[in-house]
Amino acid sequence: MALLQTNARGGVHPLRIEDAHKTLPAPDVISARALADLDRLMDFSYPWAVQNATMKMLFHKGRDYQAEIDKARGRWAFDLVIHESVVEADSVILEISSLERRA
Numbered sequence: 001m002a003l004l005q006t007n008a009r010g011g012v013h014p015l016r017i018e019d020a021h022k023t024l025p026a027p028d029v030i031s032a033r034a035l036a037d038l039d040r041l042m043d044f045s046y047p048w049a050v051q052n053a054t055m056k057m058l059f060h061k062g063r064d065y066q067a068e069i070d071k072a073r074g075r076w077a078f079d080l081v082i083h084e085s086v087v088e089a090d091s092v093i094l095e096i097s098s099l100e101r102r103a
């Protein structure tokens with residue numbers, strides 16, 4: 001199997017996600033898989049979204065993704081693009097941008 005090289009920069013930070021925004025600058029992209037439901041992922045991401053209005057979030061979600069989207073829409077406003085997953089049937093990648101907390 002050939003490895004894909006992207007020349008992308010990356011790093012590992014031994015921090016709890018809840019505290020990471022206090023010491024790390026806002027990224028261009030946040031990604032997570034099997035960490036939390038969408039609403040909670042938005043809680044984790046929001047401090048950086050305030051700092052970087054163009055930040056994107058890429059979250060892998062399983063077959064119940066629509067219920068997570070519906071729940072998150074109650075607390076959050078966001079732009080959403082749904083991509084089919086090539087890894088797992090009935091799963092998707094949610095591409096989220098323009099995250100804002102609802103009043």
